[in-house]
Amino acid sequence: MKQFYKYQKRFLTTEQAVWTSVLSSRWRHLWKWVPRLELNTLDFTNDQLCVDFIHEFLAFQGKHYLREFKLTIDHDGLNSEVYLYKPCLGKVLDMRKLERFQFQVENKFGAIDDIDDVIRTPLTLSACEALVCLKLHHVSLYELVSLSLPCLKIMYLEDVVLPSDAAAEALISCSPVLEVLKICLSKDDSVVALRVRSLSLKSFVLRRAEPFYARGRSVVIDAPKLERLSLMDYYHFRRFEIISKAESFKVDIDVEFELMSDNLWDYESF
Missing domain, CATH: 3.80.10 (Leucine-rich repeat, LRR (right-handed beta-alpha superhelix))
Structure with missing residues (x-):
């Protein structure tokens, strides 16, 4: 597992890590221990499935393994339910060893500048003791709770x-x-x-x-x-x-x- 952990961190995307589970029954859940989670909502049929996936991943890991997280929301401008992501993103930011957090919005029907009518995703920032890199796009930061970013x-x-x-x-x-x-x-x-x-x-x-x-x-x-x-x-x-x-x-x-x-x-x- 230790070698898989290092290999995934350097070379494999989240999707590739998941596909390794079909190679052996012993590897079925091994991908859930990886330190990096990179997702695009285009890979899910709806926002709720993406949110459920993140919750399941975090519940399996606990608070001690995830180091890097990247979520790209690809809006169609009509059916995206961005408010659903607030609870799971809050849990990600609560991961004790999280070092990199990236959230971005894309629009498959146009440039980034054309998404003004899309509601911004609400996000709460608090104490993120290990965070080194924070990249946010099209977010509402209305809540800053006991904010501390000592390593950023x-x-x-x-x-x-x-x-x-x-x-x-x-x-x-x-x-x-x-x-x-x-x-x-x-x-x-x-x-x-x-x-x-x-x-x-x-x-x-x-x-x-x-x-x-x-x-x-x-x-x-x-x-x-x-x-x-x-x-x-x-x-x-x-x-x-x-x-x-x-x-x-x-x-x-x-x-x-x-x-x-x-x-x-x-x-x-x-």
């Missing part, structure tokens, strides 16, 4: 709805070793002033929201180790300020700053 180094938040400025700041500040941060602001969240304060951050990418919705937002960066900053896809910023950065600093900019004639807008350059 990589965080991607793409079209993730956050309830407030304080919640966005807390998500970053509770990650004391964070090095790579990527944010695509959502048009539906309540963040007006994005404050990026981190003593460990080295790379920060801020990508496109629709310009109409991004207009009026402000950004403050206080990251003394920041070496690379990327601003992309035409934001309209009310205010942008860098308080601290590394001495060696690279900036990639593709941004539109809208100048105003009155004193209602405060622009700061760097």
